[in-house]
Amino acid sequence: MTGVGRPEAEGNGRGYLADRGWRSWAFTLDHKRIGAMYLWTTTVFFLIGGVFALLLRLELLSPQARYFSNHAYNVFFTLHGAMMIFLFVIPAIPSGLGNFLIPLHIGARDVAFPRLNLASYWVFAAGFLVIIGSLVAPMDTGWTFYTPYSAKSAAAVTTLSLGIFLIGMSSILTGLNFIVTIHKLRAPGMTWHRLPLFIWGMYATSIIQVVATPVVGVTFLLLAAERIFGVGFFDPTKGGDPVLFQHFFWFYSHPVVYVMILPAMGIVSEVIPVFSRKPIFGYKAIAYSSMAIAFIGFLVWGHHMFTSGMSPLANKIFSFLTFFVAVPTAVKVFNWIATLYRGSITFESPMLYALTFIFLFIVGGLTGPFLGAMATNVQLHDTYFVVAHFHYTMMGGTVMGFFAGLHYWFPKMTGKMVNEKVARAAWALIFVGFNVTFFTMFIAGTRGMPRRYAEYLPKFQVENTISSIGSAVLAAGILVMCWNFLQGLRKGAAAPANPWRALSLEWKAASPPETENFHEIPVVTEWPYGYGTPKA
Amino acid sequence: MSEPSHEHADPAVAFESAKLGVWTFLATEVLLFGALFTAYTVFRMKYPEMFRAEHEKLDRVLGAVNTVVLITSSLLVVFGVDAIKRGKARLFEACFGATILLAGVFLCVKYAEYTAKFHHGIYPRTNLFFSIYFMLTGLHGIHVLLGMGVLSYVILLSRRGRLSASYYTPAEMSGLYWHFVDLVWIYLFPLLYLIG
Ligand code: HEM
Ligand SMILES: [Cu+2]
Numbered sequence: 001m002t003g004v005g006r007p008e009a010e011g012n013g014r015g016y017l018a019d020r021g022w023r024s025w026a027f028t029l030d031h032k033r034i035g036a037m038y039l040w041t042t043t044v045f046f047l048i049g050g051v052f053a054l055l056l057r058l059e060l061l062s063p064q065a066r067y068f069s070n071h072a073y074n075v076f077f078t079l080h081g082a083m084m085i086f087l088f089v090i091p092a093i094p095s096g097l098g099n100f101l102i103p104l105h106i107g108a109r110d111v112a113f114p115r116l117n118l119a120s121y122w123v124f125a126a127g128f129l130v131i132i133g134s135l136v137a138p139m140d141t142g143w144t145f146y147t148p149y150s151a152k153s154a155a156a157v158t159t160l161s162l163g164i165f166l167i168g169m170s171s172i173l174t175g176l177n178f179i180v181t182i183h184k185l186r187a188p189g190m191t192w193h194r195l196p197l198f199i200w201g202m203y204a205t206s207i208i209q210v211v212a213t214p215v216v217g218v219t220f221l222l223l224a225a226e227r228i229f230g231v232g233f234f235d236p237t238k239g240g241d242p243v244l245f246q247h248f249f250w251f252y253s254h255p256v257v258y259v260m261i262l263p264a265m266g267i268v269s270e271v272i273p274v275f276s277r278k279p280i281f282g283y284k285a286i287a288y289s290s291m292a293i294a295f296i297g298f299l300v301w302g303h304h305m306f307t308s309g310m311s312p313l314a315n316k317i318f319s320f321l322t323f324f325v326a327v328p329t330a331v332k333v334f335n336w337i338a339t340l341y342r343g344s345i346t347f348e349s350p351m352l353y354a355l356t357f358i359f360l361f362i363v364g365g366l367t368g369p370f371l372g373a374m375a376t377n378v379q380l381h382d383t384y385f386v387v388a389h390f391h392y393t394m395m396g397g398t399v400m401g402f403f404a405g406l407h408y409w410f411p412k413m414t415g416k417m418v419n420e421k422v423a424r425a426a427w428a429l430i431f432v433g434f435n436v437t438f439f440t441m442f443i444a445g446t447r448g449m450p451r452r453y454a455e456y457l458p459k460f461q462v463e464n465t466i467s468s469i470g471s472a473v474l475a476a477g478i479l480v481m482c483w484n485f486l487q488g489l490r491k492g493a494a495a496p497a498n499p500w501r502a503l504s505l506e507w508k509a510a511s512p513p514e515t516e517n518f519h520e521i522p523v524v525t526e527w528p529y530g531y532g533t534p535k536a
Numbered sequence: 537m538s539e540p541s542h543e544h545a546d547p548a549v550a551f552e553s554a555k556l557g558v559w560t561f562l563a564t565e566v567l568l569f570g571a572l573f574t575a576y577t578v579f580r581m582k583y584p585e586m587f588r589a590e591h592e593k594l595d596r597v598l599g600a601v602n603t604v605v606l607i608t609s610s611l612l613v614v615f616g617v618d619a620i621k622r623g624k625a626r627l628f629e630a631c632f633g634a635t636i637l638l639a640g641v642f643l644c645v646k647y648a649e650y651t652a653k654f655h656h657g658i659y660p661r662t663n664l665f666f667s668i669y670f671m672l673t674g675l676h677g678i679h680v681l682l683g684m685g686v687l688s689y690v691i692l693l694s695r696r697g698r699l700s701a702s703y704y705t706p707a708e709m710s711g712l713y714w715h716f717v718d719l720v721w722i723y724l725f726p727l728l729y730l731i732g
Contacts, residue, residue, distance in 0.1 A: 176564070179556070184553045185549070210564055211564075215570070221675075222671065229659070230661030233575055233664070233667060239579075240579075
């Protein structure tokens, strides 16, 4: 087995980006390069998924299916959802930013198993190639692949199952690598209670990945087996049970909501203290609430199935437990707000996105209980209320956290600064566009507009038009942001080692870091949040 | 290109990391099979008569033979790891080699069982009991195959002189994996073949 470099090794004095040529990337064992490869790959999927989203919004401009057939619409929302979930939000922060940052944050030279790390990238790549291969017979099942339809659909479900299985394997290997890294490779003095909160978030995330992903792995294997061998686990005509598929699926997919959100919460916990120059409030509460969320997250999957005919008792239990998840989540939000209170806040772009995260996530969070409660769920099930809710949490939460992280660590990752004015302009477009797009969906949903239809009743015309216009503004904002990053990469001003005057370890490395991260493995003597003291 | 060293500085850390890594991996394997065991439980509760009647069609003798084969192989792994800890590379290779042979025997028996079933017109789609039987034993068989690959790789390492009394992590870790493969079968055998 391989692992972290020699403690006495001095860096070779060259930034990790110095080597050129595709081989230096494709065979690299450097966690920073592997992280960067994940970031590029997942961002491309984000943009492709975004194009599908715009196509959906285009079609929904008019009540009749005008531009595409109904089947094409089904394909588009399936691809939009599946790509966003499996190829973007699940891997982007953990595998991208996590790979880049975990060793830097804990004062290590690399992850515990660098070769395994490279292997998981290529397994991921194989997975997305298979998924792209499955597009020969495009998917129309929705991203949840519910049986019995998915067992019968003419689409390439078998191929896609294999692709998702591979992606899941990659996710397991990455999680495993991170768990071992965080346990075994912390720098001297880096005790558990001095770990940056991003690391706590990633630790909880990795546990979920390791525990939940195998279950979805078998689920997709079984789905493939239904199609290939005709086994009947999920087929009622053979005595099987389609609801079992839903149990398996949501046993994974609900915890995965936290794989999406916990790392983003970690980023917010890093950004907020830096830009309000105050020690984080309630460090331990934030750290342990990550673990609590990971744990409780495993007990609530059934709230996706209130309408699929579970026993009334099961419904009640799941409903109750669902409310329970709100507790550790609220703990975090209150702690962030307490940190902001009387801080000397500045509004650089990472901070703008972090605050946006808090705001949008609160909206998403407060609309969650309507769905977690059985009575209202039965009314709102499969309406645009649901669509609005999960976009507020996933896009308003995870994606905004991701953007915060990108702006925050861009100088460290690239050694360049971005244009702050343009960054703020892009943020304004994104913020406005986002709310216009998705808030109107809440309204449409409570008025009864069902999801997953290309056509709708004329009485929803106004909401849909507004929402589609909002999505154009949102897309414009994202394009400006991407353009700004590319400009920064090409001709941004050179970044100092620590542009934000932050205290965590990654800022002690050069910008961009050298291949082995640190000249000398740092010895940690205090926690990373001592802002507002004479030292910072 | 100056490729930096990615070797562990400290063999103790390397060993501890590998151990934690393999245990975590085994936890994921437990969950992988766990989902299938859940399906087994669900359908067994739903169709107790069918399970009782169908399990009679499995060949207990062959199942028992395979159980003995796997347990023996696990024992050989223990001897092998012990040998390499004492620096006896040849003995180690012999033990692991024998394990691979036994794994081959296991797969041959499995093959005979499967073909016998196909001859009698029993397929994965026949009924839920056999769906579960083929899925569980099939997944387990794939693990046996993977295990053979891993053990061969470790033997190769030893032949290249990479294992010694002071560095035997790969031997111990692959051994752990083999015990897991054995253990899963020890659950499968009574669940599928014996319980009526
Ligand atoms: C660029 C902005 C986005 C817009 C305008 C948008 C728009 C939409 C619309 C209109 C639907 C509903 C389709 C229907 O039910 O008829 C939808 C579904 C969905 N979206 Fe988005 N979306 C955006 C970004 C995202 C992001 C970032 C994610 C993931 C983090 C995401 C995940 C999903 C999922 C999972 C579905 C459900 C698909 C299904 O029902 O199978 N979306 N989106
Ligand atoms: Cu859920």
